[in-house]
Amino acid sequence: MTSPIVTRFAPSPTGFLHIGGARTALFNWLYAKKLGGKMLLRIEDTDRERSTEAAIAAILDGLKWLELDWDGEVIYQFSRAARHREVAESLLADGKAYHCYATPEELTAMREKARAEGRTRLYDGMWRDRDPATAPAGMKPTIRLKAPQTGETVIEDQVQGRVVWQNENLDDLVLLRGDGTPTYMLAVVVDDHDMGVTHVIRGDDHLINAARQKQIYDALGWDIPSMSHIPLIHGPDGSKLSKRHGALGVDAYRAMGYLPAALRNYLVRLGWSHGDQEIFSTQEMIDAFDLSGIGRSAARFDFAKLENLNGHYIRHADDQSLVTQFEQILDYVPEGAELKPKLNERTRAQLLQAMPSLKERAKTLLELIAGSYFIFADRPLEIDAKAAALLTPEARELIGRLKQALEKVSPWSTETTETAMRNFAEENNLKLGAVAQPLRAAVTGRTTSPGIFEVLAVLGRDECLARLGDQAAPP
Numbered sequence: 012m013t014s015p016i017v018t019r020f021a022p023s024p025t026g027f028l029h030i031g032g033a034r035t036a037l038f039n040w041l042y043a044k045k046l047g048g049k050m051l052l053r054i055e056d057t058d059r060e061r062s063t064e065a066a067i068a069a070i071l072d073g074l075k076w077l078e079l080d081w082d083g084e085v086i087y088q089f090s091r092a093a094r095h096r097e098v099a100e101s102l103l104a105d106g107k108a109y110h111c112y113a114t115p116e117e118l119t120a121m122r123e124k125a126r127a128e129g130r131t132r133l134y135d136g137m138w139r140d141r142d143p144a145t146a147p148a149g150m151k152p153t154i155r156l157k158a159p160q161t162g163e164t165v166i167e168d169q170v171q172g173r174v175v176w177q178n179e180n181l182d183d184l185v186l187l188r189g190d191g192t193p194t195y196m197l198a199v200v201v202d203d204h205d206m207g208v209t210h211v212i213r214g215d216d217h218l219i220n221a222a223r224q225k226q227i228y229d230a231l232g233w234d235i236p237s238m239s240h241i242p243l244i245h246g247p248d249g250s251k252l253s254k255r256h257g258a259l260g261v262d263a264y265r266a267m268g269y270l271p272a273a274l275r276n277y278l279v280r281l282g283w284s285h286g287d288q289e290i291f292s293t294q295e296m297i298d299a300f301d302l303s304g305i306g307r308s309a310a311r312f313d314f315a316k317l318e319n320l321n322g323h324y325i326r327h328a329d330d331q332s333l334v335t336q337f338e339q340i341l342d343y344v345p346e347g348a349e350l351k352p353k354l355n356e357r358t359r360a361q362l363l364q365a366m367p368s369l370k371e372r373a374k375t376l377l378e379l380i381a382g383s384y385f386i387f388a389d390r391p392l393e394i395d396a397k398a399a400a401l402l403t404p405e406a407r408e409l410i411g412r413l414k415q416a417l418e419k420v421s422p423w424s425t426e427t428t429e430t431a432m433r434n435f436a437e438e439n440n441l442k443l444g445a446v447a448q449p450l451r452a453a454v455t456g457r458t459t460s461p462g463i464f465e466v467l468a469v470l471g472r473d474e475c476l477a478r479l480g481d482q483a484a485p486p
């Protein structure tokens with residue numbers, strides 16, 4: 012029997028969960044789900060100065076919003092420092108690592124010399140074979156890996172293929188600092204090993220780290236997990252992803268009104284493909300996902316594509332679920348302050364009733380909010396400029412008469428209001444549009460809205476007549 016698949020997502024809590032991290036999490040999640048394995052979550056908080064509680068909260072919150080659940084408890088890397096130290100000391104005891112007493116000044120000089128000579132190996136090995144008896148008194152040494160000086164370090168990467176480094180170019184890594192804290196490189200190896208990680212899937216900015224980590228695995232006599240380094244996400248022009256081009260936290264995508272399912276679908280296609288299929292339900296994604304479908308070139312972030320995909324998900328979403336998501340997003344957008352107090356049984360029902368039309372017109376939840384203005388607006392309505400242009404003195408006079416005609420309508424429904432308006436148009440020798448447009452302007456304050464009779468039905472008789480009264484010319 013083959014051992015179960017264990018992947019992990021290992022963010023450093025130095026900032027929000029950015030879009031690249033979310034994609035990495037998604038790929039790890041999909042791979043684990045597909046093979047009936049587990050995805051673990053490790054917060055890499057060893058950098059005490061740059062790690063913050065707020066960033067941890069943002070990462071957990073972002074993953075939850077994206078519905079990427081992890082297995083078991085969250086593992087905090089810093090809490091494992093004693094274990095990391097123990098492993099460094101075991102390497103020391105085995106002669107696979109050594110104490111280095113180089114002073115900061117010596118290290119700087121070495122670095123400058125190496126740079127001047129164009130060498131990538133910065134440490135010159137001064138303490139590698141030196142007798143610790145000659146160590147300067149009172150100085151706390153670091154522990155360095157006694158890395159191989161000849162030969163090659165090879166990673167058989169599932170995405171990048173075979174990647175080879177000449178050992179002469181790689182440094183003797185610091186494993187444990189003078190103050191006894193582990194370096195990131197050691198911590199990752201020990202944690203991945205102890206957590207039973209079988210597959211590491213992460214951004215290709217970590218490829219060089221894979222070589223260094225391989226040397227640590229080798230020294231420990233541990234097997235290295237399968238490695239997949241995914242090309243980073245670039246901007247639409249191929250350059251590094253900038254804020255303007257999408258390098259934002261997942262929370263920003265939520266606040267822009269994207270649905271988690273749409274963002275997952277967008278992210279899965281960012282660097283991974285399955286024929287030319289673009290739309291994937293979660294189950295389809297899980298079934299189709301494989302490492303061999305990950306491309307080798309950088310994916311380009313395209314807001315327009317994300318927006319179109321989101322529009323697709325909104326149009327196909329269940330109306331009640333959109334009402335729920337509409338409510339949830341109010342906590343994250345400025346409009347929320349005004350709209351939340353207005354949510355009640357009546358407005359929720361109105362929203363649900365209008366949803367089939369509202370969702371046809373919205374690519375984001377923000378557009379859904381904008382489209383629902385007519386439901387939540389207080390009288391007298393704020394009339395936007397385009398609608399105001401329609402409300403000429405003649406139109407206001409017309410609205411006054413139309414109001415009188417609509418007052419007689421009973422019961423009040425899309426059908427009865429439509430009949431009344433058609434009759435009114437005919438009696439006045441007007442085209443339907445010549446009546447409908449000012450009517451829409453008066454009851455919604457806008458020139459676009461769901462079908463006007465639906466709007467009338469959703470708002471109900473009293474509110475419609477009152478809004479018409481607000482805009483009608485005095486008789």
Ligand code: GLU
Binds near residue numbers: 022
């Ligand atoms: N903590 C690293 C990061 O946030 C990831 C390390 C890894 O996946 O091995 O970039």
